[in-house]
Amino acid sequence: MPKYRFLEGIVTADLAFEATGKDLNDLFTNAALAVLESQARLETIEPKVTKKVVLEHADIEELLFDFLNEIIFFKDAEQLIFKTVKVAITKDGKYKLTAQFKGEKIDQKKHKLGNDLKAVTMHQFKVEETTKGWRCQVVIDI
Secondary structure (H helix, E strand, O other): OOOEEEOOOOOOOEEEEEEEEOOHHHHHHHHHHHHHHHHEOHHHOOOOEEEEEEEEEOOHHHHHHHHHHHHHHHHHHHOEEEEEEEEEEEEEOEEEEEEEEEEEEOOOOOOOEOOOOOEEEEEEEEEEEEOOEEEEEEEEEO
16 A cells, blocks of 8 residues: 655645655655656556656665656656556665556546646655655655
């Protein structure tokens, strides 16, 4: 079950959420699901198209920032919204992320669309390790 919640009162005209995970794979998966759910009702999306993302960064915050912006890029550039995501992160000097998204082309008659996300912002953006795992806070321009 995803572990994220949308935050009220953090920002005025944007969307904010917090996600948690027992490890980085969980954290990135839950953060991605928060973005996906804010774009459309997931139960209205079928996993017809698969997209793979591979990213590498020395900094975990930069990796999450770029990863979440990839979701928005697919919506804007290819008109794709996703239902599922699988994430695998390794570290060998740098963090390397491999993710697989499944979804389909946007169909306004079929999909119950939500927010039209523009970009992840650095405003109040953070990723931190806690005693229970990992936590992030993200603000997205809508």
